[in-house]
Amino acid sequence: MITLSSDFECGNGKNFEKVADNHFRMEVVADKQTGYCGQFCFDVRNDGPAAEVVVEVWEDSRFGGPTNYFACFPTTVWVRPHGLHRFYPLDRSRLQVNEQQRHLVLRLPVAEGQTLRVSQGYLAPYSEICDYLRRFADKRPDRCELFSLGQSVQGREILGLRCGTAGKPKVFCIAGQHPHEFAGMWGMIAIADFMSSLLPQAAALREQIEVHVVPTVNPDGNVMGRSAFNAEDLDMYLAFGDNPDAEQPEAHESKILWRWVTENKPALWVNFHCYTGWKTNSEYPYDGWYEVADYDLFEDPGQRRLYEAICDTMRLETDAPSTHERASIHPQSTLCHQMAKRLGIPHAFYELNLATAGPHGSARRGLNVFKQVVNTLLYMLQETDGTADCR
Numbered sequence: 605m606i607t608l609s610s611d612f613e614c615g616n617g618k619n620f621e622k623v624a625d626n627h628f629r630m631e632v633v634a635d636k637q638t639g640y641c642g643q644f645c646f647d648v649r650n651d652g653p654a655a656e657v658v659v660e661v662w663e664d665s666r667f668g669g670p671t672n673y674f675a676c677f678p679t680t681v682w683v684r685p686h687g688l689h690r691f692y693p694l695d696r697s698r699l700q701v702n703e704q705q706r707h708l709v710l711r712l713p714v715a716e717g718q719t720l721r722v723s724q725g726y727l728a729p730y731s732e733i734c735d736y737l738r739r740f741a742d743k744r745p746d747r748c749e750l751f752s753l754g755q756s757v758q759g760r761e762i763l764g765l766r767c768g769t770a771g772k773p774k775v776f777c778i779a780g781q782h783p784h785e786f787a788g789m790w791g792m793i794a795i796a797d798f799m800s801s802l803l804p805q806a807a808a809l810r811e812q813i814e815v816h817v818v819p820t821v822n823p824d825g826n827v828m829g830r831s832a833f834n835a836e837d838l839d840m841y842l843a844f845g846d847n848p849d850a851e852q853p854e855a856h857e858s859k860i861l862w863r864w865v866t867e868n869k870p871a872l873w874v875n876f877h878c879y880t881g882w883k884t885n886s887e888y889p890y891d892g893w894y895e896v897a898d899y900d901l902f903e904d905p906g907q908r909r910l911y912e913a914i915c916d917t918m919r920l921e922t923d924a925p926s927t928h929e930r931a932s933i934h935p936q937s938t939l940c941h942q943m944a945k946r947l948g949i950p951h952a953f954y955e956l957n958l959a960t961a962g963p964h965g966s967a968r969r970g971l972n973v974f975k976q977v978v979n980t981l982l983y984m985l986q987e988t989d990g991t992a993d994c995r
Contacts, residue, residue, distance in 0.1 A: 606657055606714070610646045613729045616784070616829035617646040619665070627658040633829065634664035634671060635839075640832035641667075642676035642880060643784040645723040647686075650714040659722070661708040670706060677701045679881035679959040681710065682726050686719040691726050691962065724880065726962035728786035728793075730760065730826040733819050736793050737765050740800050747810065748800035754860045756824045757835040762860065764818035767799040768810045773871035773985065775978060777817045778861070781840040781877065782832050783825030787956040788876030790963040791970020792819035795874075798971055805975075812982060816870075822857055841877070841938060848936035858939065865943060872914070872981050873951045875940065876970055878958040885927045890957035891969065892927035893918045894934050901944045910984045911950035914977055918952060921976040923969055927955070952977040 608628055610617035621629045634641030644661050663673040681699060682691035700709040714720050721727075741750035753762040777795055779788035796817040798806050809815075820826055824835035832839050834855050839845075843853035843862070853862050865873065882890040895915055902908035915931070918924050924931075934941045934953070943949040954973045956966055 605651045606655065607649045608646055608659070609649070610829065612647065613731060613827050614727050614829050615645050616643050623660070626655050629660040629662060631662045632664050632673070634667070635830055635832040637667040637671045639672065640782065641671040642673050643724050643831045645727065645829060647719050647721050648712055648714050649719045650716065652716065654716045655714055657712045657714050659710045659712060661710065663706060674703070674706060675883060676724070676881040677708065677883060679724060682723050682962070683712070684721045686721065691723070725784060725786045725958045726790070728789035730820050730823045733789055733793060734763050737763050737796060740765055740796055744800045753818060753864055757856045758824045760823040760827070762818060762821055762823060762857065764816055765796040765800065766814070766816050768814035770814055772812060772814045773981065774868055775813050775815045775981070776865065776868070776870040776873040777815065777974065778821050778873070779876040780820040780822050780826060783822045784831045785878035785958065787878045787958045787961040787966040788970070789819045790966035791876045791956060792817050794967030794971045795974045809978065813978065821861060842935060843939045844937040844942060846937070848942065853939065861939060865947065865949065869947065870949060872977065873943070873949060874974060874977065875951060875953045877953070877955045879927060879955050880958045882957065882959060886929055887926050889923050889960040889965070889969065890927050891923040892955040893922070893924035893931050894940065894953040894955070895931040896941050896944050897933045901941070902948050902950070904948050906988060907948040907950060910981070911944070913980050913984050914950050914952055917976050917980045918954065922954065922973050924954060927957070
């Protein structure tokens with residue numbers, strides 16, 4: 605007997621229906637009609653003999669009309685038999701996109717007695733990310749320590765890793781505002797691993813900066829299998845909602861981030877997000893980045909010059925231009941825009957492509973972004989002899 609389920613951490617699927625023998629239909633659970641309606645993650649359990657199981661993955665029907673689901677395809681679908689330590693990409697010949705009827709058809713080989721986990725992204729479950737951070741802290745107490753920003757709406761700790769020297773310029777690194785953007789979280793784990801490692805460059809950086817890495821700032825959304833929202837049905841990226849001039853952000857976890865940044869005044873914050881697929885993109889690996897529309901948003905000339913240098917770094921020293929060849933622009937309601945406007949804090953906002961990056965690809969590309977922008981930060985601090993307002 606074949607059964608389908610998404611009742612697990614990061615699971616995303618609903619309305620499972622048997623169409624015929626070994627043939628099923630399901631829908632994604634979308635957060636909203638435009639922008640975040642393509643993520644799926646489900647299990648196929650086979651209690652009978654080996655079989656090819658056909659699963660049709662449809663858009664979320666609750667919106668009553670087409671979503672931008674198909675902007676995600678072509679993409680990579682990841683599969684993992686239970687008991688295997690890693691996902692691997694499903695062979696492209698087993699993916700079919702039905703453009704006319706707007707659904708994806710997967711042909712999944714499932715062995716006898718096997719449970720196969722199927723996901724549009726290489727999962728970064730909250731529990732697994734926390735385990736990484738705890739192991740680093742336990743095994744490397746002389747180089748790092750665990751900390752918590754606070755608790756999520758549902759009471760989960762928003763864990764991070766602190767490395768470096770107190771009193772030095774702070775670099776605040778986060779991912780997971782959109783909970784299905786797993787590649788960003790893997791990139792942050794790489795930064796935490798690197799900064800607490802014995803590598804000579806990491807040791808030198810620990811003497812020059814203080815780094816705080818928080819890979820999953822929306823743990824409830826991650827566990828619930830959401831695409832864009834937290835447990836309050838709010839988008840943490842568009843933190844100030846419809847009122848960019850509000851005193852504080854809307855979402856509970858965004859308030860926690862805003863309070864930390866306001867109290868600690870980092871010299872730089874690094875924020876990883878993800879694209880999915882490459883249908884409208886330029887060239888491999890299809891990464892991208894965001895900037896504020898006007899550098900004059902930074903009142904202090906030193907901070908403005910530092911931000912310009914960070915943007916130069918993103919454009920010239922990373923894979924970011926491989927999606928659209930130019931930066932996208934932050935809306936005014938984002939933390940990035942408001943931190944620049946109100947606090948003068950520059951940022952590096954990088955979009956990994958979820959279709960071309962699992963943990964290793966995310967680590968390699970994310971770590972490169974981190975190294976390059978920190979190198980620029982330190983150069984600019986040295987250039988001004990520390991007199992610029994770089995905190």
